[in-house]
Amino acid sequence: MTMPTPQCPWRMQVHHIHQETPDVWTLSLLCHDYYPYRAGQYALVSIRNSAETLRAYTLSSTPGISEYITLTIRRLDDGAGSGWLTRDVKRGDYLWLSDAQGDFTCDDKPDDKLLLLAAGCGVTPVMSMRRWLAKYRPQVDVQVIFSVRSPQDVIFADAWRDYPVTLVAENNATHGFIAGRLTRELLRQRVPDIASRTVMTCGPAPYMDIVEQDVKALGATRFFKEQFFTPVAEAATSGLKFTKLQPAREFYGRVGTTLLEALESNKVPVNAACRAGVCGSCKTRVVSGEYSVSSTMTLSDAEIADGYVLACSCHPQGDLVLA
Numbered sequence: 305m306t307m308p309t310p311q312c313p314w315r316m317q318v319h320h321i322h323q324e325t326p327d328v329w330t331l332s333l334l335c336h337d338y339y340p341y342r343a344g345q346y347a348l349v350s351i352r353n354s355a356e357t358l359r360a361y362t363l364s365s366t367p368g369i370s371e372y373i374t375l376t377i378r379r380l381d382d383g384a385g386s387g388w389l390t391r392d393v394k395r396g397d398y399l400w401l402s403d404a405q406g407d408f409t410c411d412d413k414p415d416d417k418l419l420l421l422a423a424g425c426g427v428t429p430v431m432s433m434r435r436w437l438a439k440y441r442p443q444v445d446v447q448v449i450f451s452v453r454s455p456q457d458v459i460f461a462d463a464w465r466d467y468p469v470t471l472v473a474e475n476n477a478t479h480g481f482i483a484g485r486l487t488r489e490l491l492r493q494r495v496p497d498i499a500s501r502t503v504m505t506c507g508p509a510p511y512m513d514i515v516e517q518d519v520k521a522l523g524a525t526r527f528f529k530e531q532f533f534t535p536v537a538e539a540a541t542s543g544l545k546f547t548k549l550q551p552a553r554e555f556y557g558r559v560g561t562t563l564l565e566a567l568e569s570n571k572v573p574v575n576a577a578c579r580a581g582v583c584g585s586c587k588t589r590v591v592s593g594e595y596s597v598s599s600t601m602t603l604s605d606a607e608i609a610d611g612y613v614l615a616c617s618c619h620p621q622g623d624l625v626l627a
């Protein structure tokens with residue numbers, strides 16, 4: 305079996321699949337070589353073992369502790385990657401993964417008090433880090449608050465029995481759950497020393513935005529969020545104008561937006577995996593207009609000269625014309 309793309313050189317075999325919740329599955333993978341990664345990182349997965357479609361998933365396993373490399377995936381209705389991985393992939397199949405990526409990790413944070421805040425599938429890096437901290441930094445005081453839609457949506461329910469966790473359920477809260485959503489008041493009550501903690505959060509973008517406002521209002525100064533979950537904003541109706549030549553159409557993006565956000569919010573087809581200028585999957589050609597770029601990592605000099613950009617790392621300064 306040949307490597308579909310040099311970006312995904314790691315071949316792994318599906319050892320078993322475990323259903324976590326009604327719409328989340330964990331795939332346990334065997335890697336026959338040593339696969340280096342850090343707790344909290346993610347990998348790109350080649351979907352249908354093709355070079356065209358890459359998707360990023362957190363490695364929910366923990367280096368040095370977990371027996372398998374695991375990916376924990378929520379099935380999305382229109383998810384090309386999640387649909388294939390949770391419906392079609394079977395035991396014994398092979399997947400191709402990239403090197404581990406991302407800097408949402410705890411091993412570089414020397415703090416003695418951490419607060420980990422997760423919502424939904426955002427718990428995947430949090431579980432990876434929680435196990436890592438228990439084994440390698442047992443002296444660290446770790447508090448976890450995990451928000452779910454309802455009690456049946458607790459991912460890693462068994463594993464959480466090993467660690468203290470505050471569970472918050474928006475609907476049907478039963479014994480052991482706080483009813484409602486994570487609020488500033490709840491944070492104040494549950495984490496009175498929040499100002500002295502390093503706070504790390506992962507979840508849907510609106511959740512992380514509110515969490516960021518709340519923890520900062522309560523005095524926390526060391527705050528990290530996983531940038532991997534990017535909001536798909538409402539399409540703008542004014543601001544920067546984008547003219548796409550093929551197929552011809554015009555649309556708008558807000559000033560300060562990335563090209564990727566402008567494309568996605570207008571439902572213009574574009575691939576995106578890492579959203580951080582690393583994987584190259586969002587390569588797009590700009591024919592004219594002013595822009596700056598924060599990464600050209602996977603582009604050749606000839607491509608850059610030809611106007612190619614990584615849409616996730618392209619910051620339009622004015623109206624753009626796209627190929």
Ligand code: FES
Nearest residue numbers: 577579584586616
């Ligand atoms: S999404 Fe990976 S480089 Fe843009």
